[in-house]
Amino acid sequence: MNIASRPTAATPPPNALITEAVQLIEEAGPLDDAAAMREAMARRTDLPGRIALRAQLLGQRLGLQHELARARQWAPWIGLGLVLAIVLAGLGLAGSVVGGAERRINIMAALVSLLGLHLLTLLAWLLGLLLPLRAPRLSFGWLWMTLTARVAGGRQGQAPVLMRAATRLLARARLLPWALGLVSHGIWTLSFLVVLAALLFALAFHRYTLNWETTILDPQFFLQAVQWLGRLPAVFGFATPDAGVVLAPGGMADAAGQRSWALWLTGCIVVYGLLPRMLLLLLSVAMWQWRRRGLQPALDAPCHRRLAARFEALAPRAIVDADPGAEHPPAPARPLDTGDALLAVGFELPPDVAWPPAGLPADARALRIDGSAEARRTLLDTAAQLRPRALLLACRAAASPDRGTERLLRELLAHCGDCGLWLLAEDGGAALPETGVQRWRDWLRDCGLERIAVHARLGDALAGG
Template identity: 25%
Template sequence: MLSPQDQLTELVRTLETQQHVFATDPLLITEKLQNEDGKPLQKLHRRASRIDSNGALARVLGKIDARIKGIMVVMSVVWCISGFLGLFTLLQTNVVNFFYVLVCLLGFHTIMLVGWLLMTLLNQGKQSSNWFASFVSPSYLIRGKDDVTQAAVDLYERQLQHSGMRWYLGRFSHQLWLATLTGMLFAIIFLLIVRQYSFSWESTLLSDQALISLTQVLGWLPSMVGFNVPDSTAIVQSRLVTDAMPLSVARQWAGLLVGSLLMYGIVPRAVAWMFCALMFRRKKMRLDIKQPYYQKILNFWQRQVVDKDDFEAAPAPIAPKATVSAGKKLVALLEYPSEQEQWWLSGINTDFDGNNDVENFGIVDDRDDMARLKTYLDNHPVQVLLGIHEKALPDRGTLRKLDQIASHAKDGLIVQLLGETGLIADKSEQETAGLEPVSENKNMRYQQWQTALSARNIGLVTDNK
């Protein structure tokens, strides 16, 4: 069967698909667990326990499990008592036919054990008939019409139909046989303590020598662990005994009887029980977390963690810093005028030599302005400083003008972004300088120009004041 944690987790899944109202909201618990550490199965167990915060689901599962185990214990006790009483009834005479009693003790048991072994070898990997599931159906063990009880009953019935249950049932069958044989052993020891028996044997077909050989073969394994075995003289003397026999001979037969019950009955059955227990552990039903219900939860947890750990915002493009040449400059405004007469001084005054000439071209706006500027640049090797007002948008038309100017400027093109008071700085620079920060729209437009200039490798003049 499933472990108690797996049972509770599976019961929560069944009830949640049936829209059951839990003590704690499953969605809330799922969200809280997304940042907790642990393996997927451990987190699913934790989730189920927190959803069942009042323990109602665990109590129903525990009640069914306790009643199934209680029935198994009661049946084992009954089988033990039946074995004790059966052998107690069989040994009511003072003279006991040894081989007759031995066949009664181990004959049917040996046939059933060999039959189980053959069926196990022949039915490898096949589902055995689940008589235990019908005999101990959970619906007989607990009464209730509520959805929790019905879901728990269905869960146990599904477990009883699992292929690994053949080993669980085999283990229980061997447990009943062990209980019966143990009851017989208690009866033999008790009767041998309180009564004195004589042991005999009878046979029409077998000679004394044949019985001697048979007894020695039968006594080989018990003698290996210290039990007494009758010798040849004791075996011959025990034929057709009708009254009391020497105590030493009786003790030899009693030791062989107890040793045979242990070595040919209890020990092989205990080995079979341990084999079924090991196979059941290997084939034990596991929680199938590949079901869509569990995968949806696990994917939610994994997706949240992966996004949080792996996401890195791409850095915004930044225009290269302008390099101001020592030669002649041509300054011009693109489309919009500036309120400052010598607006270019705020960006390049520290790089100027007083003897250098600066020619102010004015505003470049329409086609005539562009044609006049290109003609001038084709005839004069100057570096162009282009002032762009904050109102100018880096649309296709404006960027086309920028590309044309850059292609005709023989000593290169640099750009200075202007605001109402001159250069537009970013927010952090303005706060450092003690200026009032610009609006979000201005910052956005400033970044758009940064991106456009970076793509064209056009230098941007920074404030050197």
């Protein structure tokens, strides 16, 4: 009976995004959706399809589809602009490293300038992945989403709502850091490729003097730093300057020493910059492909459960597995040997509905069962032992009565005096309007079970039996 347990067709991401955006808008206040509800009820037969179509119809009225189309149109251009900006910045950094008039490169300053921002943003992304934090603002992925929403929606458009909806969908599917990583790692990968190409071209066709400079640090510090940083690049075949090259006065190493400096700098950029971004980019693509099916609306959310009840109220009465042409036998006679017990049964209630409810008499026997055959047998055995004067069966008003429900009620009537149905709204607490229970009354009348009273409030059920 739980909405979340019903089989659902995969909702395309654009439809899921519109559905989530409409839900966000309705959190501020309900929308006039009577026409959308009727049209969705007439055109779709499954609950997920009805919820999605209702959201699409409301989205068209609110301009969400238009904003989404604008965002999808602008998104590639915003991404291209960010790529161009980081490439130009990379070229600028490479030029600042190798473009000096004296052609002298401070090796440590070059390494920090080329890897500093990359390591900072990478650390922020990893923290957002490992810790339950909000989406990291310090990433090109987040900047891309923000700029797209601003350019596509302007100051008063619905693009910010769509961005919040996309963020919530991605977070629910555990895809938010990976989606942002797709953009961020992609931009950084391209940036490092351009920087490495410019750096290698300059080092291949110009002569540079690579050294380090300091005023307060001990030379042994640089020796240890170079050797420690060079261990991982050495695995990939990049040379590491030896102690004589590192400690050469004024950086005046011979040609072989200068070549080892250049290879060390290139290896550090490849191993600590390019390779992590490329690997994380591939991992982000794999995670996106793996978890993208999770980009679905949360059909077990209270708002969607309320929609399910409203759709059920609009539906004509129906028995989901009716036996055409079958005649219903008369209801069992009221037994004469009942006791004084009151048996209250929660039948196939959602897990978040508390049972027994507040207001139930203290001497009442409370029982909660699911729809399994064993649970129904337990209920019948309990009713046969207690022979209660009154039995109260609570169930969801949005549930569809079937022949199994009819058989259970007939068997219970043989063991109890009075029998009543208490119909619960989707939130488990609010009472239904009287019109919301008419479908059940009509069904009971058609089954010949008029003896069972139907109530929308617990007080009426306890008073009326």
